[in-house]
Amino acid sequence: MPLDSAVVLAAGEGRRLRPLTRYRPKPMLPAANRPILEHVLDALVDAGIDDIHVVVGYRGDRVRDHFGPTYRDRPLTYHTQKKQLGSGHALLRARDALKGDFLVVNGDEIVGSDTVRAVVDVHSPADTCTLAVAESDDAPLYGAVRLEDSTVTELIEKPGSGSYRLLNVGAYAFSPTFLATIDDVEREEGELALTDGISRVMERGGHVRGVRTDGMHSEVTYPWDLLELAATLLSVDASNGVEVSDSASVAEGAALYPPVVIGADAVVEPGAIVGPGTAVGRNATIEAGAVVRRSVVDTDTRVGMNATVVDSITGQSVQIGVGATAPGAPADVRIGNRVHEGVNLGCVLADRVRIGGGATVAPGVLVGPGADVGAGVTLRDNVDEDAEVRG
Amino acid sequence: MCGIVGCVGHGDDTLDVLLDGLETLEYRGYDSAGVALVGDSLIVKKREGRLERLREAIETSDRPGGTLGIGHTRWSTHGPPTDANAHPHTDESGRVAVVHNGIIENYQPLRDKLEADGVTFTSDTDTEVVPHLIAAFLQDGLDPEAAFRRALDRIEGSYAIAAVVAGDDRIYAARNDSPLVVGVGDGRFYLGSDVPAFLEHTRDVVFLDDGDLVVVDADGWQVTDADGAPAEKEVTTVTWSAEQTGKSGYDHYMLKEIHEQPTALRQGLSGRLDELAGTVSVEELSGIEAPGAVQLVACGTSYHAALYGVELFRQAGIPAQAFLASEYATGPAPVLEDGIVVGVTQSGETADTLSALREAQARGIETLAVTNGVGSTAARECDHALFIRSGPEIGVAATKTFSSQLIALNLLVETLAPGDRGDTRTLVSALRDLPGDIQEVLDETAAETVVEENAGRDAFFFIGRGENFPVALEGALKFKEITYEHAEGFAAGELKHGPLALVTDRTPVFAVVTGNDERARKTIGNVKEVEARDAPVVAVTDGASDVERYADHVLSIPETHPRTAPVLANVQLQLVAYHMANQLGREIDKPRNLAKSVTVE
Numbered sequence: 001m002p003l004d005s006a007v008v009l010a011a012g013e014g015r016r017l018r019p020l021t022r023y024r025p026k027p028m029l030p031a032a033n034r035p036i037l038e039h040v041l042d043a044l045v046d047a048g049i050d051d052i053h054v055v056v057g058y059r060g061d062r063v064r065d066h067f068g069p070t071y072r073d074r075p076l077t078y079h080t081q082k083k084q085l086g087s088g089h090a091l092l093r094a095r096d097a098l099k100g101d102f103l104v105v106n107g108d109e110i111v112g113s114d115t116v117r118a119v120v121d122v123h124s125p126a127d128t129c130t131l132a133v134a135e136s137d138d139a140p141l142y143g144a145v146r147l148e149d150s151t152v153t154e155l156i157e158k159p160g161s162g163s164y165r166l167l168n169v170g171a172y173a174f175s176p177t178f179l180a181t182i183d184d185v186e187r188e189e190g191e192l193a194l195t196d197g198i199s200r201v202m203e204r205g206g207h208v209r210g211v212r213t214d215g216m217h218s219e220v221t222y223p224w225d226l227l228e229l230a231a232t233l234l235s236v237d238a239s240n241g242v243e244v245s246d247s248a249s250v251a252e253g254a255a256l257y258p259p260v261v262i263g264a265d266a267v268v269e270p271g272a273i274v275g276p277g278t279a280v281g282r283n284a285t286i287e288a289g290a291v292v293r294r295s296v297v298d299t300d301t302r303v304g305m306n307a308t309v310v311d312s313i314t315g316q317s318v319q320i321g322v323g324a325t326a327p328g329a330p331a332d333v334r335i336g337n338r339v340h341e342g343v344n345l346g347c348v349l350a351d352r353v354r355i356g357g358g359a360t361v362a363p364g365v366l367v368g369p370g371a372d373v374g375a376g377v378t379l380r381d382n383v384d385e386d387a388e389v390r391g
Numbered sequence: 392m393c394g395i396v397g398c399v400g401h402g403d404d405t406l407d408v409l410l411d412g413l414e415t416l417e418y419r420g421y422d423s424a425g426v427a428l429v430g431d432s433l434i435v436k437k438r439e440g441r442l443e444r445l446r447e448a449i450e451t452s453d454r455p456g457g458t459l460g461i462g463h464t465r466w467s468t469h470g471p472p473t474d475a476n477a478h479p480h481t482d483e484s485g486r487v488a489v490v491h492n493g494i495i496e497n498y499q500p501l502r503d504k505l506e507a508d509g510v511t512f513t514s515d516t517d518t519e520v521v522p523h524l525i526a527a528f529l530q531d532g533l534d535p536e537a538a539f540r541r542a543l544d545r546i547e548g549s550y551a552i553a554a555v556v557a558g559d560d561r562i563y564a565a566r567n568d569s570p571l572v573v574g575v576g577d578g579r580f581y582l583g584s585d586v587p588a589f590l591e592h593t594r595d596v597v598f599l600d601d602g603d604l605v606v607v608d609a610d611g612w613q614v615t616d617a618d619g620a621p622a623e624k625e626v627t628t629v630t631w632s633a634e635q636t637g638k639s640g641y642d643h644y645m646l647k648e649i650h651e652q653p654t655a656l657r658q659g660l661s662g663r664l665d666e667l668a669g670t671v672s673v674e675e676l677s678g679i680e681a682p683g684a685v686q687l688v689a690c691g692t693s694y695h696a697a698l699y700g701v702e703l704f705r706q707a708g709i710p711a712q713a714f715l716a717s718e719y720a721t722g723p724a725p726v727l728e729d730g731i732v733v734g735v736t737q738s739g740e741t742a743d744t745l746s747a748l749r750e751a752q753a754r755g756i757e758t759l760a761v762t763n764g765v766g767s768t769a770a771r772e773c774d775h776a777l778f779i780r781s782g783p784e785i786g787v788a789a790t791k792t793f794s795s796q797l798i799a800l801n802l803l804v805e806t807l808a809p810g811d812r813g814d815t816r817t818l819v820s821a822l823r824d825l826p827g828d829i830q831e832v833l834d835e836t837a838a839e840t841v842v843e844e845n846a847g848r849d850a851f852f853f854i855g856r857g858e859n860f861p862v863a864l865e866g867a868l869k870f871k872e873i874t875y876e877h878a879e880g881f882a883a884g885e886l887k888h889g890p891l892a893l894v895t896d897r898t899p900v901f902a903v904v905t906g907n908d909e910r911a912r913k914t915i916g917n918v919k920e921v922e923a924r925d926a927p928v929v930a931v932t933d934g935a936s937d938v939e940r941y942a943d944h945v946l947s948i949p950e951t952h953p954r955t956a957p958v959l960a961n962v963q964l965q966l967v968a969y970h971m972a973n974q975l976g977r978e979i980d981k982p983r984n985l986a987k988s989v990t991v992e
Binding site for chain 1: 660662830
């Protein structure tokens, strides 16, 4: 039976990416100027997968609204995971719709079509599970894998240290029996990870096949990873470095420095300087004289006249006032209770933040959705959702 | 108003293609459904009720075979919805089967004549005269095409008709005042009242004109005009994809379509706004001069869009009036020589609006259609057409197309009567921000809470002033359409001239108040009037005024331009109607007694 079904796990919030995930799930965050999930679906379609199941949960409407019932003419079947109880639990939401062997990929991590193809090519009906691995120095920080020939002998989550050289890319093929196996695994605090099921298969002496791939692996954990991801994609995608959508308007007298991508209906006004390493989303506006470098400017956002935005990430419908400044520099960034030191980050402005004219946002500051920062204010600390900050 | 499908060239899949096509057309009516297939013989299956009833009936009996066929989904005009009145209708011998959308006005004398000749009728429908007429002409020795044409010559009225004859491998179809399109595939050909009926199979479409007759078989299609002369037709490729017609995992098309509004508006605005120049440019409108006066004609939700259009024209200094199309068609208002009549119709097939536009054309007045239906009758018959580009809308209750209409009317007014440069620039920016503003409403709405707090009340009133008056009317219409609860919209100032007598502590009042100008302040005065009668008040507001002080609940919208605020306020009211109907367990996408596009007068 040909392997042409895939389950995409797109139900997770991505808590460490707050406040950007306040109104959308992690798979819908911008990878350059398209959602991460769109790149994942492209990889599946390019690898010849025609039957695609998407498990949505947290803010699932945003996935449904963006993609609708099909993607590139392939039907998308949506399944809903009401409570986010792990990737294994998410997979089981699609159980009744699956017939025969099937693929599973994460909707919040970009995977290449070559990786998908590699899994499809080596997976045989005799295997309960096949997974893609890639060499990486960072393997101990992620899902680490030991491989003997083509057999996975160990699968361990974030061992932290050890001589692990291979990591689990997050692209799998399973036989239907896997569903019963994972359903049988006892939940830890109600949660069930996909890898718990794979470990169970190995415990029972089943064969788990590993296939080496050298495709792209990009895990987005923290907001600043979106900047790195954009830079990687721009260097791969943007042919000749400057990609401008047909429906965008770029004024004469605006300067675009590659790599840069300008989305549909976006406007770049005279005297604006955009790039390098910058993605401008759909219907965004970079007003006259503004400077935007190494940044992700999401859909419907406006960067005001003469504003400066460096190493920063905006959500959707953000308004940055005239002459406002968000310089980039190595900074300490507070996420929850943890402080990450020396991160190269300008600022993170969540959906619908308003930054008043002449305001300054210090490097490493996170501003919650809907927050309103008054003109001339200098922001040095994180700002909560819907807060008003006056000078 | 009914839906028609047909297909040839699908072999054993014919039945499934017909049933799937009917499913996409259920918005046109769903009182009964039926199919006729031609294989070795002619087999008809039909049932009163939803399409599911027909599917059940087919599953529990022998599956009808056949390699070509026609199908129908009905909304009753003549005779109650029963199995007998369901289409297809056949002649006495069961050789001829016919499906029909429209009204045959002279059916009574035709029926009297046929009955006098000894024909027994089995239904109450006007349609049944057609198979009997065709059978009679076949009996006279005519071939099927000639018999079909002769039958058409006898009938008067509006119709899209398709017919099949046992032992014959062709479908005969014709249109006169009711929509019918041909789908062109590879060795497979389709008929439909609407493009989505066969969108799954092909995007190549031939739009027919009134009086056209088309013969379709596995080798191709041939169109002739009313006199039998071959007619040249172009094949158009539509850009919709079948993807846009599924529910994407939502429980209802209506909610999906409410959520599609940011995308629908982006499509409607793309390429039509120039932020750099601060101007609006709409290709379709390049040939229109600024009119001396405007009359807008429309029905239902589109009429509320027309009222909003009147307000915009009035602000731009052009005298404008809106008319209910059904009234205008039979009692047209005088119009100035340099005036224009604008028909606002989502489908472009609304019979009342078409009649009103034809009435204007007959008097030599320039006409413009504002429509979602590219290739629709209104678009083709009017001198000009402005497409709202909303994409197909399946839910009977119009949502995204209303928003798209409001935006299109802004583009129209700004093109015909541009404001001063600064004003237009501000509007262009506000329009570009609108999709994101709607997303904010969708993300943050409190509509579900408002519904929970107000369920089970006696009646629901909606008030607004100026450009928010049409929003009040539309809010009430949407609410009554799908909840079946009593709802009324009023101009805020009219309350005290009568309707205030209805207001009690059991009648929530939704007040649409945006900005903080004189109109907002006066509307707040009206809010105080109802508050004094203990009515629960729900304010739909951008927070610019102090109306929240007098409200029990607030539905917030982002601050924006006065012209775009009504669009956002309306989205909140759409969500209120949806959640109330959902809580009441209503059939939201197919409210009782209603159909999507009303193609009878």
